[in-house]
Amino acid sequence: MKNKRIVVAAAIAALLGTSGYGLYRAGMYRGQKMAAPVPAVVSQTADAGKKVLYWHDPMAPGQKFDRPGKSPFMDMQLVPVYAGEAGDDGNVHISPRVQQNLGVRTAVVMRSNLASAVTVVGSVAYNERAAALVQARSNGFLERLYVRAPLDPVHKGQVLAEIYVPEWVAAQEEYLSVRRMQGNGMDSLLGAARQRMRLAGMSEAQIGAMEAGGKVQTRLAILAPISGVVSELAVREGMTLMTGAPMFKINGLDTVWVNADVPEGLAAEVSPGNAVEARTPALPGTVFKGKVSTILPNVDSATRTLKARIELANPSGRLAPGMFATINFSSAVRKNVLLVPSEAVIRTGTRSVVMLAQGEGKFASAAVETGSESNGQTEIRSGLEVGQIVVVSGQFLIDSEASLSATETRVEGAGSAPRPATVSQAGAQTHRGEGIVERISKEEITISHGPIASLQWGAMTMGFKVPAAGLPGHIAVGDKVVFEIRPDQDGAFEIVTITPAVAAMKMPAVPAGAAQ
CATH class of the missing domain: 2.40.30.170 (Efflux pump adaptor protein, beta barrel domain)
Structure with a gap:
């Protein structure tokens, strides 16, 4: 009797299992959402000691939500992102070994005085304010030249040249004749004769020398007005000079x-x-x-x-x-300004960026406004605070190692409309899953799959792009399959490999409501 009860219980259990599976298959064929288990990551929202920054759909990680729930993009639950995780905005994680290989050095942001030295x-x-130009003051003839080459040094009062000016000779003879005359009214005539010598171009020194000697000076010396060098020499010995012609230019x-x-x-x-x-x-x-x-x-x-x-x-x-x-x-000197080493600032042409070391191998980029620069230090007007640690050496290698450009994009987008995930953010690695083939078309295969842990996906039904080479011929609707997927350039997922989970196992479609 006891054995009969065991056999009956086993039969009932088998019938209920078959009926449940039929109901699940029927619901999938009708395209209805079944009660899929909540992904394990969703249950982490209750983890103690962890702060949830936001929720997102791993298929569209750029869209953020402030509360858990169902994704508007896919038939799955939203996944939380915790503070300090790799998905935290602006963070780049680099192991200590890689940091050592990159030669990463850091410095502390501090306040100090900046003496701006340019x-x-x-x-x-x-x-040119200490230059003198010597010109011919009357028509004459250059009889002797004492400075014969440009850049010859001269001193003040040195004789530069001797010239013969017929007009000067006549003026001197007239003056001497008046001075030898006796009688009243000679002083006015003598003053007029002296004025004529001045109008002829003679200097007071030259007139004084003629008066002291008491005879006509046939050659008159041209003297250097200042000390320096003759930067321009425009005359040669024997030349005929015209009034106003340049002769020498002397620079002190x-x-x-x-x-x-x-x-x-x-x-x-x-x-x-x-x-x-x-x-x-x-x-x-x-x-x-x-x-x-x-x-x-x-x-x-x-x-x-x-x-x-x-x-x-x-x-x-x-x-x-x-x-x-x-x-x-x-x-x-500018006092009490915020300073960082100049080599820590990355200038992109449109803005300036520094890499912040946040400890535990995490780095983040920060846009800054720079000011004066002196002695290897750059003033930071905004974007940093005292005590923060900036990367001084290796920041460009960090860029190469961890795709800094994507990090900067996330930092720029903080507080503004979120941006869709890029291929570089998702990566090109493959992800493994198991499920049942629901539909097959020329370009897409629809699979009801279980959770995919590497993508933080829960169980759902979705379509995947067919490989360029096409699906294997032995894959048919209703097959339980094992598959691998990866994102393409457009961000959609495509099948890389697909094989039956059990080669001989094919499950016939069960019409909705058939299993009771």
Whole structure:
């Protein structure tokens, strides 16, 4: 009797199992959602000690939801993302071993004083404000020339040339004749004769020399008005001179100019009156001090630089025009500013970014606004706080190692409309699943599959793209299959491999409601 009860119980259990499976198959064929088990990841929402940042659909990870529920995109439950997980926005996880291989170095964001020092290059030139031009003051003949080559040095009062001016000779003879005359009213005539010599072009010194000697000076000396070098020589011995013709240009060397090329972006750091220090390779160890005379109102369209005219004292004449010089501008010290090493800042052309080290192998990118830069330090106006740790070396290798571009995209999108997942975010790895073939078309195969842990998918019915080579000929509707999928360039999943779970097992379709 006992054995009979056991046999009857086993038969009832088998009948109920077959009926349940038939109902499940019938529901799938009608395209209805069956009561699939909730994925294991959903149950994690109740895990103690973990903060849920948001919920998302793994098939569309860019869309975020503030509460759990059913995905509007697929027939599955939303999956939570916890703080500190790999899915946390802006985080890149790199193992300590990889960090060591990449040579990652970090520095702490701190507040300090920043002395803005601008270093530029320039060339020495004549001080054009210390130049003198010697011209012919009357028509005459150049009888003797004492300076015969450009750049000859001269000193003030040195004789440059001797000329014969017929008009000057006549004026001198008239003056001497009046002076030898006696009688009343001679003083006015003498003054008129002296004025005629002045109008002829004679200087007071030349008139004085003639009066002291008491006889006509047939040759008149042209003297250097300042000390320096003859930068331009326009006459030769024996030439006929016309009134106003240039003869010599003399440039003084007591002071010189340095025309420094200041980048357009640093123009705000340089202003007239700034103290400067100049150094030249020709005189190692020598520092010349001066100040900015003026900023020329012109930007070179090719180099995008402005000219800063700097005046330097040159008492010994060691600075020669044409010398190369390095100029250091000193400006006011900025106090208590936020600083990071300049090498930590990645400039993309449209914005500046730094990599933040968050501990436990996590890194995140942060957009910053930079200010002045000096002595290897860059001012941070916004985007960082004191005490944060930035990556100083290896940040570009982190970019290559962990697809920094995708991380930056997520950081940019924080607080704005979420972006759809990209192929690079999903990866190109394959994912394994098991299920039952529901429909087969030319381009798609529909499978009712169980949970796929690697994608954090629950059980559902969905379509997959057929491989380019097509499905194996022995796959048919109703087969229980084992398959592998991967995302394509469009983000859709396609079948990589598919085989029957049990080669000889085929399950006939059961009409809805047939199993009771």
